[in-house]
Amino acid sequence: MxxxxxxxxxxxxxxxxxxxxxxxxxxxxxxxxxxxxxxxxxxxxxxxxxxxxxLLFTGVTRSDYSKYLEDYYRRNARELVPAAAAATGSSSIAALAETVSNHLPLTLST
Structure with a gap:
């Protein structure tokens, strides 16, 4: 109680x-x-x-924010998403999005 x-x-x-x-x-x-x-x-x-x-809406340019995300991904992907180890050589946001989306459960229904 x-x-x-x-x-x-x-x-x-x-x-x-x-x-x-x-x-x-x-x-x-x-x-x-x-x-x-x-x-x-x-x-x-x-x-x-x-x-x-x-998400940031003001204060930084989109390119600066994109660079920040890419750098964050390079430094942390191996720890945060174990299967991302192979993709960490790439700094592209597309690689990050693909890696993350492959590990998300599908929750949408039609």
């Missing part, structure tokens, strides 16, 4: 923090990335960590 109450309090504190973060972002015109523990509260993910916070 005590553990359940503790989880409820922790969630409420985190939910209040997220609301304040979003309000502050609106006032300042920023898009703060929420703390990683947001994944514990999947129902808050859409509001607190949607596409507008996940």
């Amino acid at each position: 005590l553990a359940k109450r503790r989880r409820e309090i922790e969630r409420q504190i985190f939910e209040d923090y997220i609301k304040e973060m979003i309000e502050q972002d609106k006032e300042e015109g920023t898009k703060t990335i929420p703390p990683t523990r947001i994944v514990k509260y999947y129902d808050l993910l859409d509001e607190a960590w949607g596409w507008s916070r996940l």
Whole structure:
């Protein structure tokens, strides 16, 4: 019973923090990335960590962002996607997309 109450309090504190973060972002015109523990509260993910916070929309050119993604892929693909080891010699975004898509479960239905 005590553990359940503790989880409820922790969630409420985190939910209040997220609301304040979003309000502050609106006032300042920023898009703060929420703390990683947001994944514990999947129902808050859409509001607190949607596409507008996940992807950059301003601040850098597309080519600079593409170079960043390619460099990130080169440095991390072997650890993040074990089957990507063969593809890490390539720095193309297409190789990254293909490698990742090959490891995603098909969830679309027609």
